[in-house]
Amino acid sequence: MEATVSGLNPLSLTPCSPALLCFTSEPLFTRNSLTIAALSFGAKIKNALRQNANSNPKTTAAAPPPPRRIVDPPNKAHRLNLEVSPHRAVAAVRLMRIELGGAFADLLNEKGKGSRNNEMAYVERTLGFRTQCLDDRDLRLVTNIVGGAIRWRRYLDFLIMSLCHDVNMFRNMEPLLLQILRIGFYEIVKMEIPPYAVVDENVNLAKVAVRPGAGSMVNAMLRKLVLLKESNSLPLPLLDGDDRAQARALATIYSHPVWMVRRWTKHLGQEVAIQMMMWNNADPTFSLRANVGKGFTRTDLITRLNMLKVPHEPSSQLADFVRIRTGMQIVIQAELLKEGFCSVQDESAGLVVSIVDPQPGDTIIDCCAAPGGKTLFMAARLCGQGMIYAVDINEGRLRILQETANLQQVDNVITAIHADLRSFADNKQVKSDKVLLDAPCSGLGVLSKRADLRWNRRLEDMEELKKLQDELLDAASTLVKPGGILVYSTCSIDPEENEERVTAFLVRNPKFSIDHADRYIPSDFLTERGFYRSCPVKHSMDGAFAARLVRSS
C-alpha cells in the first residue's frame, strides 16, 4: 500500500481526515482489525483527496471542513501492565511494524507518538498499555523472537493454517492475533522454551491486547500444537510432484518465497538450494574489522573480546578481521563500535576490498559507496596517503559514511560526492586508476543477516536491478583511466546479477578484459573465469561476487 499519492502524504491533506487517527478508548489494532483498516485505507485516501479538493477555493465555494480537534488518548493508554510478558508484547508490535511498514507508521505517527526512537510509544499506542521496561535479556529475546518469527513466517503460517477450522479463519484473523500466534508457534516449534510458559504468556497477551475470545483461541491452538510436537506429528507438506510442486513444498518447509527456491534449484541444484535456505534460517554469524586507521590492531581487538568474554576466532582470510558467533550485543554495549575501534563487516565484503587492492597513494573512485563499509576499509589501507572519491545517490546514507569516517579517523582520505553515478560520469570530473562499483543488488547473499529481505524481494525486482547494474557498469567504466582497473561487485549469489552482467558488459565494452583475481584472494574463492565468489554454504560467510576488469592502455 502506498503511503503517498503523487508525492503527498494523504494523511496530511486535511488536519485529521482519516477516521483511524481519532483517539478512541480502544487500542488501534484490536477490534478495529488492521486488515480492515488497511483495506479501507484506499477509500480514506480518496476521501482525504476529495475533502482536499472540496476545500480548494478554485474548485468550490464551500467552506473547508472545520479541523477535527485532536485529543490526547485517555488515561487507559498510559496504564502500565505488569501482567503480560514485556518481551512478547514488544515483539508482537515490532512484528506488526516490520510487516506493515509505512502503513503502520502512518497510522500511528500522529503528533510524533510512536516515533522510531521510542519503541514503548508504539507498544502503548498499539496495545493500549505500556509494559515494564525491557532488560538486556528481554532485548535479546525480542531480537531472537522477531528474527525467528520473520524467517519462519511461511512455515509458521502453514502450521497455524493447518490448525484453523478453515482458510477464512486464517484470512480474517486480526493482525495482532496472528503475530501473537506466530510468536507462540515459533517458541514451541523452534525454541527451547517450556511449552506451559509459552501457552500461558501468549494466552494472557492475546486476552488483554486483543480480546478475551482471542485468548481462548490462542490457548486451543497452542495446546494442540504442543501435543502434535510431543507426538512427533507436526504437519509437513509432501515433497513430490513436478518441479513447481516440489518448489512450493520446499518453500514452506524452509520458509522462503517459491520464486527463490525455483531460481536456486535451477542455478545451484536442489541440494545446495536446501543448504542455502538452511543457512539463511540459522542464527547469523558476524565479523568485526579492527580499525587500523585509528591505530587499533586485531591484537587489540582480540584482547578486548577476551576481556568481554566474547568467543571469537581470527579470520584466516583477512588480517584485520575477527569472527564472532555470539556476543554481538556485548560488543555493542561495550561501545567498541561507537568509539570507532572496530566495525561490523562481513569477510565476504572484506575480500572485495582485497580485489581492489588499495595501496598508499592511490586515487580510487567508489561509485556506490554508502553507507561506507568498503570505503572505510579501503581508506584504512591507504595509511593516510591518497584519496577515495565516495559517490552515492543517497544523501542520508552518505552522511552516515562521513560520520563514520570521522569517528574512525580516516576522513582525511575520503571525499564524499552526492550524485547519481550516471550524471557524475557524464560530467567526467575525475578519472582514476582504480574504480569500484559495488552495485545495488537483490542482496540474495545476505539473507541470513536480513531476516525480512526474503519477503520484500520480488522476482520482478531482478529485471529492474539488472538494467540498473548495466547502466551503472557503463557509467563506472568511463571513469577508468587507460590501463586502470574496474571492480564490479555485489552481495548476491545470483549469476544473472553477477557473471552475466560482466559478460554482457565485456561485449558492450571491448576495451575491458578480465584480470584474473588469483593474486588477491585465496584460490578457494576463485571461479573458473577468474572471478571472486563466496558461497555461504561453502565458506560460512555471506554470499558475494566480484570481477576485476582491466582497461586496455
Ligand SMILES: C[S@@+](CC[C@H](N)C(=O)[O-])C[C@H]1O[C@@H](n2cnc3c(N)ncnc32)[C@H](O)[C@@H]1O
Ligand atoms: C550495495 S549498496 C553499497 C554498499 C557500500 N558499497 C558499502 O560497502 O557499504 C548500493 C548503493 O548504491 C547506491 N546507488 C543506487 N543507485 C545509484 C546511482 N544511480 N548512483 C549512485 N549511487 C547509487 C545506493 O544508494 C546504495 O547506497
